[in-house]
Amino acid sequence: MRNATLLSTGMHVPDWVLPNAYFDQMLGEDVSTWLEEFAQIYERRWCREDEAVLDLCLGAAQQALTRAGLPAEGLDLIIVATDTPEYVSPSTASVLQHKLGASRAGSFDLNTACAGFVTGLELGANMIRAQKRYQHVLVIGAYAMSKYLDKTDKKTVTLFADGAGAVILKAEETADRGYLAGHLSTQGQYYDGMGIYGGATRIPMTQEVLDRGDHLLRFVYRFPRDLNQVEWTRVIHELSRQAGVQPQEVDHFFITQINVHAIHDTLAGLGVPPERAHTIMHHYGYTGSACIPMALNDAVEKKAIKRGDLLMFVGSGGGLAFAGAAFRY
Missing domain, CATH: 3.40.47.10 (Thiolase/Chalcone synthase)
Structure with missing residues (x-):
């Protein structure tokens, strides 16, 4: 039975770490207590001014490819799930395909906001199951929401952060996994x-x-x-x-x-x-x-x-x- 299995994972986050104390000072009030007791958030990462969502996608994708022992040319499809894209148009996935050197891969973005990665996982798995040409599918969830935050709104500015995670799905003949x-x-x-x-x-x-x-x-x-x-x-x-x-x-x-x-x-x-x-x-x-x-x-x-x-x-x-x-x- 042809199925889609989880071959490898990857992740990339910016190196700029913002502890809760940063927002206490920025907003001029104690937000750490609520964040730590209610949200259990102690720190987060934001993109720097010269970083964008593609940088996060690249890092996560390259780590997943390395762990899979797969060259970028081995990818058949790239799905990028994000509501903070590199551009309004063209798709982030098409830029990623080029930057990775995944010359054989088709690509597309999808946007179901924060449900996007799981939506992409569902799509990628079923495309593998339906069509033999898809042997390796890269699914990425990517987020650079810090670019869209109102820095005076304590409800959002303290909560949202940036990062990307990747999974490579592999076609296998198996009834036990996937x-x-x-x-x-x-x-x-x-x-x-x-x-x-x-x-x-x-x-x-x-x-x-x-x-x-x-x-x-x-x-x-x-x-x-x-x-x-x-x-x-x-x-x-x-x-x-x-x-x-x-x-x-x-x-x-x-x-x-x-x-x-x-x-x-x-x-x-x-x-x-x-x-x-x-x-x-x-x-x-x-x-x-x-x-x-x-x-x-x-x-x-x-x-x-x-x-x-x-x-x-x-x-x-x-x-x-x-x-x-x-x-x-």
């Missing part, structure tokens, strides 16, 4: 609650847009408090149904790293101990579409995952978009 299940869903009625609304066709870039700050990330209104937990639970149940398992049988959960308490509460409701969720927001802040592959890479580097483990990836993001995928490692 892709097991996937699910995509949308709560589109919340499209206007959070986003970057200026600079595209609805609100074209003008001096007035810049003056209002409409080109920056905005939280417009509060979402229902338990929305993520309800939807994450629904996704996990659907993945479990497709894979023929119970949530308690899953060895590792990789869930959007927006709120560690929401992650643990979700697992508690499923009868799953909190340590089965691998989290990285403590040192990297909230890295959007990059946080799930970064967490996977961190778990792999720490040898927390072994062959045969059951992994579930659950992403959520603006739109609101939700995505899930299950793999046997």
